[in-house]
Amino acid sequence: MIIEQLPIINLLLFLLMALFIPLLKRKPFKITLILGFVVLGLVFISSVYLLWYVNNVGIIIYTFGGFEARFGIEFVVDPFSALFTTIIAILAAIIYIYSSGDATDGIEKTEYGRYYILLFLLLMSMFGILYTNDIFNTYVFIEILSITTCAIISIKKKKDTYTSAFRYLMMNELGSLSYLIGVALIYMATGYTNITLIGESMSNAFQAYQLNIVIALGFMIIGLGIKAAVFPFHIWLPDAHSSAPSTSSAILSAIVIKVYILVFVKVLFRVFNLEILNEMSISTILLILAGVGMIMGSVFAIAQKDVKRMLGYSSVAQMGYILLGIGLLSFEGLRAAFFHILSHGLMKTALFLSVGEIIFYKKTRKVNDFDGLGFIMPVAMGVFSIAALGMIGLPLTSGFISKLNLGMAVLDKNQTIFLVILIISSLLNVIYYLPIIISAFLKNEKYHYRLESIEKTPRTMIAPLILLGLLIIVVGIFPNQIMVFIESAVRSVMP
Amino acid sequence: MDIVDKIIENINYLGAIALFVIGLRIVVLHSNLIKRIMGLNIMGTGVFLFFVSIGNVTGGVPPIIYPDSSGAVYINPIPSVLILTGIVVVVSITVYSLSLVIRIYENYETIDQKELSRLISEEANDH
Amino acid sequence: MVILNVVIVVFLILCALAIGKIKDLLGAVILFSAYSLMMSVLWLILKTPDVAITEAAIGAGVTSILFFAVISKTKRYEK
Amino acid sequence: MRKFLSNVLFIILFIVLAYSIMQMPTGANVFVPSYNEIARHYLENGATETNASNIIAAILADYRGFDTLNETIVLFTSVVAVGSVLRSTKYDKELRDHE
Amino acid sequence: MNDIIIKNITRIVIPFAQIYGIFVILNGHVSPGGGFAGGAIIGTSLILYTLVFGREKGRKKFSHKASEIAETGGILIYVIVGLIGLVVAGRFLTNLGAGFPEGVIGNIISGGMIPILMIGIGIKVASTMISLFNLLIDEAI
Numbered sequence: 001m002i003i004e005q006l007p008i009i010n011l012l013l014f015l016l017m018a019l020f021i022p023l024l025k026r027k028p029f030k031i032t033l034i035l036g037f038v039v040l041g042l043v044f045i046s047s048v049y050l051l052w053y054v055n056n057v058g059i060i061i062y063t064f065g066g067f068e069a070r071f072g073i074e075f076v077v078d079p080f081s082a083l084f085t086t087i088i089a090i091l092a093a094i095i096y097i098y099s100s101g102d103a104t105d106g107i108e109k110t111e112y113g114r115y116y117i118l119l120f121l122l123l124m125s126m127f128g129i130l131y132t133n134d135i136f137n138t139y140v141f142i143e144i145l146s147i148t149t150c151a152i153i154s155i156k157k158k159k160d161t162y163t164s165a166f167r168y169l170m171m172n173e174l175g176s177l178s179y180l181i182g183v184a185l186i187y188m189a190t191g192y193t194n195i196t197l198i199g200e201s202m203s204n205a206f207q208a209y210q211l212n213i214v215i216a217l218g219f220m221i222i223g224l225g226i227k228a229a230v231f232p233f234h235i236w237l238p239d240a241h242s243s244a245p246s247t248s249s250a251i252l253s254a255i256v257i258k259v260y261i262l263v264f265v266k267v268l269f270r271v272f273n274l275e276i277l278n279e280m281s282i283s284t285i286l287l288i289l290a291g292v293g294m295i296m297g298s299v300f301a302i303a304q305k306d307v308k309r310m311l312g313y314s315s316v317a318q319m320g321y322i323l324l325g326i327g328l329l330s331f332e333g334l335r336a337a338f339f340h341i342l343s344h345g346l347m348k349t350a351l352f353l354s355v356g357e358i359i360f361y362k363k364t365r366k367v368n369d370f371d372g373l374g375f376i377m378p379v380a381m382g383v384f385s386i387a388a389l390g391m392i393g394l395p396l397t398s399g400f401i402s403k404l405n406l407g408m409a410v411l412d413k414n415q416t417i418f419l420v421i422l423i424i425s426s427l428l429n430v431i432y433y434l435p436i437i438i439s440a441f442l443k444n445e446k447y448h449y450r451l452e453s454i455e456k457t458p459r460t461m462i463a464p465l466i467l468l469g470l471l472i473i474v475v476g477i478f479p480n481q482i483m484v485f486i487e488s489a490v491r492s493v494m495p
Numbered sequence: 496m497d498i499v500d501k502i503i504e505n506i507n508y509l510g511a512i513a514l515f516v517i518g519l520r521i522v523v524l525h526s527n528l529i530k531r532i533m534g535l536n537i538m539g540t541g542v543f544l545f546f547v548s549i550g551n552v553t554g555g556v557p558p559i560i561y562p563d564s565s566g567a568v569y570i571n572p573i574p575s576v577l578i579l580t581g582i583v584v585v586v587s588i589t590v591y592s593l594s595l596v597i598r599i600y601e602n603y604e605t606i607d608q609k610e611l612s613r614l615i616s617e618e619a620n621d622h
Numbered sequence: 623m624v625i626l627n628v629v630i631v632v633f634l635i636l637c638a639l640a641i642g643k644i645k646d647l648l649g650a651v652i653l654f655s656a657y658s659l660m661m662s663v664l665w666l667i668l669k670t671p672d673v674a675i676t677e678a679a680i681g682a683g684v685t686s687i688l689f690f691a692v693i694s695k696t697k698r699y700e701k
Numbered sequence: 702m703r704k705f706l707s708n709v710l711f712i713i714l715f716i717v718l719a720y721s722i723m724q725m726p727t728g729a730n731v732f733v734p735s736y737n738e739i740a741r742h743y744l745e746n747g748a749t750e751t752n753a754s755n756i757i758a759a760i761l762a763d764y765r766g767f768d769t770l771n772e773t774i775v776l777f778t779s780v781v782a783v784g785s786v787l788r789s790t791k792y793d794k795e796l797r798d799h800e
Numbered sequence: 801m802n803d804i805i806i807k808n809i810t811r812i813v814i815p816f817a818q819i820y821g822i823f824v825i826l827n828g829h830v831s832p833g834g835g836f837a838g839g840a841i842i843g844t845s846l847i848l849y850t851l852v853f854g855r856e857k858g859r860k861k862f863s864h865k866a867s868e869i870a871e872t873g874g875i876l877i878y879v880i881v882g883l884i885g886l887v888v889a890g891r892f893l894t895n896l897g898a899g900f901p902e903g904v905i906g907n908i909i910s911g912g913m914i915p916i917l918m919i920g921i922g923i924k925v926a927s928t929m930i931s932l933f934n935l936l937i938d939e940a941i
Contacts, residue, residue, distance in 0.1 A: 587779035753911030
């Protein structure tokens with residue numbers, strides 16, 4: 001059946017695209033771009049089809065080489081992985097169209113080929129991480145992801161990108177090796193690498209070797225926490241995300257750290273199970289980390305003068321929101337977290353891409369230089385405003401829905417203190433986003449820029465921005481259609 | 496001497512953990528970038544040693560099956576396979592980070608983390 | 623065999639500590655390649671010849687050469 | 702002082718890990734949990750299922766072949782990444798002359 | 801380096817090293833070794849050649865274009881073998897079920913696709929090692 005082969009075909013399409021880019025070096029670059037777009041389109045169609053299929057027919061289990069799952073490697077496409085691969089495909093397609101507008105800021109022309117190779121390998125590894133049902137296979141995919149994420153930062157040949165990429169790489173590696181030693185401990189206690197089998201034998205192992213399982217979970221949480229920029233481990237993020245080219249920042253901030261948090265969810269709920277988590281009172285630790293992150297991320301963001309650094313710190317705060325939803329360990333909490341992964345993905349992509357356009361044409365990254373920009377670049381600034389209002393949590397945007405859900409989930413678990421933190425964090429968001437919008441639309445510009453610059457903006461850059469703005473509003477007005485898929489994803493993770 | 500016997504019995508695990516911790520210490524505390532990469536390698540080999548010790552069997556033989564060698568006890572082959580993959584991954588990471596070190600040295604004339612942070616903050620103040 | 627195993631593990635730990643302490647990066651790389659070689663011997667003792675061959679070729683061979691190449695491009699002494 | 706404190710921290714980490722490992726079934730024998738039916742299956746049927754006498758190669762390239770594919774992709778990625786950081790200027794010139 | 805002893809010894813050693821590497825790759829499924837180890841041995845021998853005879857000669861032996869082809873070629877072998885399994889037996893990377901030659905256990909020709917994959921891995925590792933080394937030393941500061 002062809003439908004069973006779709007996950008591996010998705011991965012192979014990305015891989016073959018990456019392999020064929022060097023062969024197209026002598027041809028005009030447009031051919032590569034169009035081919036890449038075709039690949040992304042095919043993958044998008046197949047992931048949407050898979051999403052429909054797993055929600056209506058049943059989950060797909062694919063084993064390599066025709067062996068039983070426990071002997072080989074297994075792919076599982078369930079509502080969880082199908083939903084998030086679709087989201088990644090949408091965001092990646094939008095970012096891809098934007099980046100083809102010849103405005104990948106700071107990347108030399110000779111590096112375009114390599115940039116797209118790395119981009120497709122990055123997408124492949126993220127799809128693989130979501131599909132695979134094997135903790136060691138996850139590790140290998142995570143390593144591909146680590147190298148490619150660092151490489152799409154350091155591809156911009158600037159002084160500061162090298163240092164931030166190096167620091168990011170070191171932190172990433174500490175994370176990977178922590179994850180790997182967690183895998184080793186789990187393998188030692190259970191003897192499996194397949195997630196389903198580990199989940200079945202985990203309760204027995206926990207009875208026998210309690211301390212070791214706790215340590216394994218600790219290593220995995222720390223390892224994935226470093227990679228997902230959970231609060232005390234976030235120190236690499238602002239440097240890395242702000243020095244990267246704009247399209248890379250959008251990918252890193254909107255997609256990559258989310259993928260790590262999804263692995264985190266998989267590890268928490270599938271490798272370990274709810275009983276063990278409750279017994280270890282892991283919920284409290286996660287909630288405290290989330291609360292501190294939500295406040296501190298926003299506070300740091302207020303202090304920034306550089307727009308991209310500000311957005312980076314804002315991501316730290318938003319990861320706190322997602323972690324809050326996960327830390328509640330309840331159906332509502334996980335639903336809110338998954339919805340926020342989607343809505344934050346949309347909003348952060350919109351913010352980074354619109355800022356990227358502003359940086360590309362105005363050559364400034366200072367927050368103070370945004371005065372009067374709303375008249376010069378109405379589209380970029382308009383989308384920026386919609387996304388920023390979404391971040392604040394205004395009604396009619398997707399951010400409002402996720403905050404509403406999160407608040408209800410918090411109340412459901414009687415953790416009123418976190419509702420207060422949520423509101424404080426939203427207010428802090430107002431402090432750093434609103435002045436930018438006000439100064440952009442209400443103040444007069446300090447300097448005179450020629451109006452022609454707007455006309456030069458390629459359509460491939462404007463269209464994705466408008467699409468993102470519309471998506472944010474549409475998701476905010478009609479959340480129920482998407483909630484169906486999210487709820488079935490939550491049910492597949494949390495039985 | 497019970498404890499000494501216990502240590503000798505578990506020497507490979509203890510060595511693996513010791514190497515992991517020493518490597519971690521070098522990565523976190525050392526300011527020289529090349530040393531940090533070496534620390535990463537040491538950490539990696541620590542984890543690999545841990546894995547391989549899981550699969551070890553006293554008196555076992557490597558899992559290569561000849562038709563006439565029935566009755567032998569083989570070691571567990573799975574950890575070795577995972578490690579073969581892991582070694583190559585660590586080499587790739589090492590090379591990439593070394594290339595970054597070359598570029599950092601070219602731009603800042605130093606490979607010392609402390610000096611590097613000082614130079615970067617000075618530059619930020621200049622702007 | 624057990625004694626050899628213990629001796630090698632102790633040697634590895636001492637090597638790792640020395641890599642942390644030594645100021646001369648060239649010396650550190652030489653120590654590192656000795657470390658890798660000992661590691662491959664340890665893997666022979668643990669009956670994983672495949673890993674031992676790979677470690678000897680990649681860890682002791684290629685990685686050390688790459689470290690040497692980078693040190694020749696940058697600084698030899700830590701200060 | 703700071704160095705001393707951090708050293709103490711690392712030693713504590715080592716002791717905790719070592720203590721926890723001592724609780725595990727660390728004996729190098731065939732009765733540990735990791736030597737389970739999967740490992741036995743590989744050793745007993747691996748040779749006939751794949752027709753390779755080196756079981757490690759059989760697992761590497763057959764049972765877990767997909768891992769190995771990923772790992773060659775890691776190598777490919779590292780070449781591209783290193784190339785994007787360090788491109789020999791000479792090769793650049795060759796390329797420019799070619800165009 | 802301009803030392804006649806080193807040059808002559810290298811000339812003698814390198815063929816043996818390379819043959820040994822090929823031996824390790826081809827015997828991967830019947831004895832310890834395999835693609836990683838053998839590829840690394842071949843890569844190291846090429847690095848040795850470049851170190852002794854200089855970059856120019858090293859480039860001539862293993863040009864940039866060749867390394868590029870080898871790099872994509874290694875993965876492509878793997879993917880094509882996997883796709884054969886997908887088409888014939890319905891699963892990616894199927895071995896004996898997809899009709900790869902079984903051979904006699906213990907012989908060089910046995911194990912179905914395993915030797916083919918090992919050759920692919922070997923090519924990939926060897927070319928990666930040499931091209932990474934070239935990139936690192938070619939860097940003009």
